[in-house]
Amino acid sequence: MAGQKDQQKDDEAEGLSATILLPKLIPSGAGREWLERRRATIRPWGTFVDQQRFSRPRNLGELCQRLIRNVEYYQSNYVFVFLGLILYCVMTSPMLLVALAVFFGACYILYLRTLQSKLVLFGREVSPAHQYALAGGVSFPFFWLAGAGSAVFWVLGATLVVIGFHAAFHQIEAVDGEELQMEPV
Numbered sequence: 693m694a695g696q697k698d699q700q701k702d703d704e705a706e707g708l709s710a711t712i713l714l715p716k717l718i719p720s721g722a723g724r725e726w727l728e729r730r731r732a733t734i735r736p737w738g739t740f741v742d743q744q745r746f747s748r749p750r751n752l753g754e755l756c757q758r759l760i761r762n763v764e765y766y767q768s769n770y771v772f773v774f775l776g777l778i779l780y781c782v783m784t785s786p787m788l789l790v791a792l793a794v795f796f797g798a799c800y801i802l803y804l805r806t807l808q809s810k811l812v813l814f815g816r817e818v819s820p821a822h823q824y825a826l827a828g829g830v831s832f833p834f835f836w837l838a839g840a841g842s843a844v845f846w847v848l849g850a851t852l853v854v855i856g857f858h859a860a861f862h863q864i865e866a867v868d869g870e871e872l873q874m875e876p877v
Contacts, residue, residue, distance in 0.1 A: 734768040746861045755860055762859035774851045781843050791834035798827035
C-alpha cells in the first residue's frame with residue numbers, strides 16, 4: 693500500500709517536472725506535444741551514464757543487437773543529447789548567436805507588422821510563408837559568415853559519434869517478459 697502511494701507521488705512529480713521544465717516559449721501544438729512525450733519517456737540518466745554497464749561487444753551480432761535495442765530503449769535520452777550538442781554549438785559561436793538574433797529579430801518584426809496590417813508589395817499581398825522566406829533571405833549572409841553549414845555538420849557528426857559509441861558499448865537493458873535466448877556455439 694505504501695509502495696503504491698510512493699510510486700503515485702513519483703509519477704505525479706515526474707509529470708509536474710515535465711511540465712515545469714518545458715520552456716513557456718514553445719507554443720502548444722504538435723511540437724510541444726512531441727517534446728512532452730520525449731520528456732515523459734526519458735530513461736533515468738543514472739543508468740544511461742553508469743560506467744559499470746559499458747563493455748565491449750563479443751561479436752558483430754551482439755554489436756548490431758546492442759545498437760538496435762539501445763537506440764530504441766534510450767531514444768528520448770538521445771534526443772536530449774542531440775539538443776544539448778546544438779545548444780553547445782550555438783553558445784560557443786558568438787557569430788552564430790548574432791545570425792540567429794538577426795533571423796529571429798526579422799521574424800518578430802514581420803510578426804508585429806502583420807498584426808498591424810497586411811504586408812503589400814507591388815500591389816500584391818505577401819503571404820506569411822513568403823515573409824518568413826524574406827527574413828531567411830535577409831539573415832542568410834549572417835549565417836554564411838557564421839559558418840552555420842559547418843556547425844550543422846559538426847552537430848550531426850558529434851551526435852552520431854556520441855550516440856553510436858554509447859549504443860554500441862552500453863549493455864542491453866533487460867526487458868520485462870523477454871524470453872531467454874540461447875547463444876549459438
